Amino acid sequence: MTDELIFLNFFFLGRLFFREMGQSLFGTPPHAKNFWARFLMGFLLVLFITPLSLSLFYFLLYIIFLCLDSLITPKAERQRALWYAFTLLLPFATCIGQPQLAPLSKNFQFAVIPYLSERFWLVLLGFILTIKEGTIIIRMALNNLRTVPFSEENKETDKEEYERGKWIGILERTFIYFLIIFDQIGAIALIVALKSLARFNELNKRTFAEYFLIGSFLSLLVAAVPAVLVRLLW
Template sequence: MFLMFFLLIIHVLVDFYFQSEKASDEKLAEVLSIKTIFKSRLFKHTLIYIICTFLIFLVYIPNQWLDIIIFLIAGLSHGVIDLIKVKLYQKTNEDKRPYLFFIDQLLHVVILILLGLYIIFNFTLTNLGNYFLTDSTYFSVLQYVLAFLLIGKTGNVFFKELLGKYKPSQEDVDEAKEHGFHVFSSNQKAGRTIGILERILLMISLIVGSYMTIGLILAAKSIARFKTLEVTKFGEYFIIGTMFSILYTIFTYYFIFVLFQNI
């Protein structure tokens, strides 16, 4: 499991933290061809991904050239999957794009699992790898790092891609203000930060077993947005965002701290 978590951390960092939202949007809008592919954001992103995966060689080293070739093919598959996603993204309507995002991430994870299994059975542990694997503390560190990376910016991206279509438009904001309603701030960075902090508090509550704290967090958030709830579209968006944060954090906690503890 140490290797799997290591690979997942690399994937999350490269896919969600090493590229900005603007760069990600530009990558999806690129018109790609054989002549322009090597200058594209997609190619640069794939190259960074492959370079970062070479960190695995600190823990496992290949035994033969075939191992390196398969390793590189697995890295290149990340770019191929993203290329297919970009092509399909540009040809589909907004309603189908969340499915593309979900399938894209699912395929990446499946490739990482297959790569991890291949490395375990065909690569050789380094002295550093032996050191890490003999001390469960390092696995615990990876668990916490992955958990908080997932509920951070990654959670915001998942919400935007899967449920962003429910966000009230600027016209809805203007209409609500005209009728005297106090709607939430238009500062998107503030909203994203609130979402991250909310999930962090939820995760800490789950880890320490303080389930009462979860209710207090939700109550405090509801009081802060009480006026917003009076407007249907904003109230619905608030509830969707809150439910997403709860379910996403619970799933992340279960996936990392419960499921993998029993494997």
């Protein structure tokens, strides 16, 4: 199971650092430099998985998923959402049920690798998913529901508020995720209360209140589901 977790971590780390959100949200074509950065990142699998034949097998899977993820960008909003869900779930579906072909060993690995347990890779994977993938899922839902913050001056999307909301959501999901991991669920109420208090005056506006509430509930859900699954699996 550890080899599959390492593969999933590197695949989603590549999506975290080098995949533009606009590709899923607006159909923006990916930049070539990001594709090649993710491609080169796949070579790290050779250093983390042994024997060499097994690492090459996972590298081949990595390249296949990378091409599906990067080279196909549907234009229609509904098709983009379905394709995003497919590329998100396909790596998991491929890894589930695979036999343990080879354990971690010291061959061709850094000395630190033997000390990184399966639990470490599992927690890291869940955390990666709550950051980038969680943001994309929330943005897709808000865009689909047409619940985005608008500027009162020009009646267009308030990009500054939208960007602030993204980073607030990332911090919120980070706290919620690790609070669940460390079995401190009661402290989540404090995070939600502080966030609501900071935006209390703005909740008088209906459009902002809808954006805030839907975004907050989705953020809580997106952080809680991976955390609960990690707790169940370890």
